[in-house]
Each structure stands twice: as structure tokens, then as C-alpha cells.
Amino acid sequence: MxxxxxxxxxxxxxxxxxxxxxxxxxxxxxxxxxxxxxxxxxxxxxxxxxxxxxxxxxxxxxxxxxxxxxxxxxxxxxxxxxxxxxxxxxxxxxxxxxxxxxxxxxxAVATDHGDLHAALDALGELDREVVRLWAWEGLAPRQISEVTGLTSNAVSLRLHRAKKKLAHQLQPGRKNAERPGHKMSEGRSSQ
Structure with a gap:
């Protein structure tokens, strides 16, 4: 050639x-x-x-x-x-x-979806990138691992934990909310 x-x-x-x-x-x-x-x-x-x-x-x-x-x-x-x-x-x-x-x-941070941006900002930089690649770019963990250099398992774990953190951060009235399945009166007795 x-x-x-x-x-x-x-x-x-x-x-x-x-x-x-x-x-x-x-x-x-x-x-x-x-x-x-x-x-x-x-x-x-x-x-x-x-x-x-x-x-x-x-x-x-x-x-x-x-x-x-x-x-x-x-x-x-x-x-x-x-x-x-x-x-x-x-x-x-x-x-x-x-x-x-x-x-x-x-x-200034865009005022659109301020609560979402604040919740994303609460994540670490790598976790934020993993979530963005999954949510915005539509990549699977295997593909995200190729972008970030992490293993597929590490991406899956990071994604799972980040989604849990985001859900907790975005939950309305989360500060005074009871944990699901628990009543305030349950637990140790006061006797």
C-alpha cells in the first residue's frame, strides 16, 4: 500500500x-x-x-x-x-x-432545577460525572467504565450510591420526615 x-x-x-x-x-x-x-x-x-x-x-x-x-x-x-x-x-x-x-x-448557576444542581453539587466530582454519563448521555455502566477508567463494578456501585444520595437530597421535607416503616414511638421503651 x-x-x-x-x-x-x-x-x-x-x-x-x-x-x-x-x-x-x-x-x-x-x-x-x-x-x-x-x-x-x-x-x-x-x-x-x-x-x-x-x-x-x-x-x-x-x-x-x-x-x-x-x-x-x-x-x-x-x-x-x-x-x-x-x-x-x-x-x-x-x-x-x-x-x-x-x-x-x-x-451564576442556572436557576432552572436549582434543587437538582444543588443535589448534584453535593456529590463528589467523579460520582457527579458517573451520574451525568448515565442520565444525560444514556451510557451503560460498561460504557461509563470506558470513559472514566473505573471498572464496571465500581461504576455500578458509584451509580447506585449516587442515585440514593440524590433521591435523599431531592426528597421533599426530608429534614423532618420519618424513616419509612418506622414510627417515632417505636424503639426502646422509656422505662
Missing amino acids: TEEETRRQRRARFESLAHVVTEPLHRYLLRRTAPDMVEDVLSETMLVLWRRIDHVPGLGTGSPPDRDDVLPWCYGVARGCLANARRADGRRLRLVERLIGVQQESP
């Missing part, structure tokens, strides 16, 4: 991959960062996918890739690119703050 044929084949593989993953990756990033950062992070993600096209699991040479095979790995790449962008953004902000001596206000 000549070098030109290899380049054409590589380009065709990338184009078929991009056709399958661009829109889901865009949605993934929209849910996790400011709209003005999405295109930059998506571009960086696609560049990494181009560079690592031979490492994408489930990407064959002939037929179009199966979305369920390639998307979890691509989410993992997007997650890494987003983390890099956030770190770079943080460095820029700290530099600006030092230069002008003014603390920047953090953007």
Missing part, C-alpha cells in the same frame, strides 16, 4: 468516525461547560481523535463504526480535553486576577 493510499484510508476512517460522534460529543460538552468553550473543546477533541485514529476501539477499516463501540472512548477523550481546557482557563483567570487585582465572580 502506498503512502497516499494509507493517508486516504486514514482520512476515510476519521470522516466516518466524525460523522458518528460529532453531534453526541457536542451535546456532551454543552452539558458540561460554557457555550463559548464548546466549539474549542470539540475541535481539540476531534484533533486528538485524528491523531489517535488507530487507537479508537471498535473502529474498523471498512464499514461505518458502531456508535456504541466508539462513543464511550470518544467521551473519554472529550472529558480529558475539557479538563485540559478548564485547567488552562483557570491559569488564565488567575493571571488576569493577579494583573488587575480583582476577584472574578463565578458565573
Whole structure:
């Protein structure tokens, strides 16, 4: 195979991959960062996918890739690119703050679903990401494990515990509610 044929084949593989993953990756990033950062992070993600096209699991040479095979790995790449962008953004902000001596206000959390966002914020960062991948991206624990680098069992456990915590946090009147199946008068006698 000549070098030109290899380049054409590589380009065709990338184009078929991009056709399958661009829109889901865009949605993934929209849910996790400011709209003005999405295109930059998506571009960086696609560049990494181009560079690592031979490492994408489930990407064959002939037929179009199966979305369920390639998307979890691509989410993992997007997650890494987003983390890099956030770190770079943080460095820029700290530099600006030092230069002008003014603390920047953090953007306000969307008022829509404030209780849900507060409950999500109460989770650890990794648990929050597991829940988002499950609820927003519709990934199974096996696929989430590919994105996060955890085992499938660890993802299942984290997801189960996080859902329990969220349910508890979102329960109306949870502070004064009795535990199900228990009456306040039950328990030890006062004698």
C-alpha cells in the first residue's frame, strides 16, 4: 500500500468516525461547560481523535463504526480535553486576577432545577460525572467504565450510591420526615 493510499484510508476512517460522534460529543460538552468553550473543546477533541485514529476501539477499516463501540472512548477523550481546557482557563483567570487585582465572580448557576444542581453539587466530582454519563448521555455502566477508567463494578456501585444520595437530597421535607416503616414511638421503651 502506498503512502497516499494509507493517508486516504486514514482520512476515510476519521470522516466516518466524525460523522458518528460529532453531534453526541457536542451535546456532551454543552452539558458540561460554557457555550463559548464548546466549539474549542470539540475541535481539540476531534484533533486528538485524528491523531489517535488507530487507537479508537471498535473502529474498523471498512464499514461505518458502531456508535456504541466508539462513543464511550470518544467521551473519554472529550472529558480529558475539557479538563485540559478548564485547567488552562483557570491559569488564565488567575493571571488576569493577579494583573488587575480583582476577584472574578463565578458565573451564576442556572436557576432552572436549582434543587437538582444543588443535589448534584453535593456529590463528589467523579460520582457527579458517573451520574451525568448515565442520565444525560444514556451510557451503560460498561460504557461509563470506558470513559472514566473505573471498572464496571465500581461504576455500578458509584451509580447506585449516587442515585440514593440524590433521591435523599431531592426528597421533599426530608429534614423532618420519618424513616419509612418506622414510627417515632417505636424503639426502646422509656422505662
